[in-house]
Amino acid sequence: MTGAGLVRGTLVRGTAVRLAAAVAVMLGAATLAFAALQLVPGDPVAVLLGPATTASPEVRAQIRDDFGFDRPVVVQYASYLGHLVRGDLGESYQLQRPVAELIDSQLWPTVQLASAAVVLAVAIAVISAVTTAGRPLPRMLASAWELVAVSTPSYWLGIVLLTFFSFRLTIFPVAGAQSFSALVLPAVTLALPVAGVLAQVLREGLETALAQPFVVTARARGLTRMAVRFRHALRHAAVSLVTLTGWLTGTLLGGAVLVEVVFARPGIGTLTLQAVANKDMPVVIGVVMISAFVFVLISTVVDLAYLAIDPRLRKG
């Protein structure tokens, strides 16, 4: 095999391994969701219909037949997986609409919130880390704010920001998701704790990078200290952030639930909370499956991107 062929071969194999792992995790998540449905105490038909049902025995029998609750668990599991593969997440009994449609209708405000928070968090973290790495006093001050940021519950931060900026100063609207200004406080609330963690990891990476010989070389070429940090050291340190992608996705998705409730924003979080409080299992499981899918998608894409960029990762 030629050198290029060898590279292509390992690249294909690496890609295949990662895709298989992604499929395995999704299958696991589906199994977990199915197990959760089975674990809810009581008759599954009653669980699906909800507590406030007026369904007649005929309807109940129809549902039992449709979902196959009278068949063996293994058969039920197979048919459940079949529905999932076709993108059918079931129907919410509370809202009488398909789960996929519900999630689709609530997705956009959450995506807006999460993307605004990511951009903000990365910007804050980069500034906080680059300007303080390797300088004792600024470093100490930055560590202090980062400690406070990671220790502050987002739901409380949101309430403090609301009190101060919406009720006292009336700069930002109190609730809703219509305008850009309504996005500012929720995005800051979601971003600050994340920024605290990112800044700590980034600074550690920067300090390792700044100890490398290429920093001296760059300084000798006449670059200013800040230029070295931004142009050379930051690139090295950014690699360590990649390992946090999965954590970041999860934190933003989970954090969005709390932030959306604090700011009374529509979105996946509000939908999830209503579903959990009402035991609307099809919706809860739908959200779980979607977030597992987003997690797997993002981490696989990041993995594959690095596989393509960094030849050292192609083995194994």
Next chain:
Amino acid sequence: MTATQPGLLTGPGSILTTAGRASGRSRRRRLSHAGVALAGALLVLLTLVAIAPELFTDRAPNETDLARTMAGPGGAHWFGTDQLGRDVFARVLHGARTSLLVGAGSTVFALLGGTVLGLAAALSGRVGDQVLMRFADVLLSLPSLLLALLAVAVLGTGTVNVMLAVAIAFVPGYARIVRAEALVVRRSGYVEAAVGLGLLRPVLVARHVLPNTLGPLLVLATVGFGTSVIYASGLSFLGLGAGPPSPEWGAMLSQGRDFLATAWWIGVFPGFAITVTVIAVNVVGRFAQRRFAGRIS
């Protein structure tokens, strides 16, 4: 020696700068030690408040005073009063027990679950290890809060269920750490020596593997406790935990959210209590982590 001597002597300034740097470093270290001591003292105080809140306030947490509703913070009511005239300071103090107990309880349950799963994975051979760790991967692919919400949806709401739900959310993380530690310990010389001596497997695990795995885990659990408090109060804030009359920090915050325009203190002080607790826990936990890392290397 001779190689470093000229470097030191080339300029007296270099000696001065290193000396200056060293004293700056020791000053910072003293400052950080003072911070750890302060955080530790605060945690002791919080524990006392959780055990016996009536030592610190003579007001009952549910005593209403309809003549003085939503009074601002001041001399008579340090943290003000809420919409029913209840003293917010007394409620925050009395809420410490539930909030800290739920956080501690979920950490203990998560540690137990994680230790059992992690040890089982590390000691059960290749197939068992693969099955358990892939299962942990699936759980780790879900956001912790969403996993906790899924658990609440299955178990139902209430303080105990919130505690269990938060524990479930953190089990996979602990399991993975226990497994990694146990794999290292299992291959160490003293365990091999114990195997050579013919020790029975359960004795081996109980006497050698488990104790040496627990050290790093307990250090990690300190920081984990802070996160548990945030999560458990968060679930209460969402209305899934303790019911309305009982003072619990998350539930109080959620009530306070409705009165932000007129009485910010109802929501702000309980949240402040959570934040201060978690900061103190994190300061002590990180100190323990640094000390532990130093001891190992």
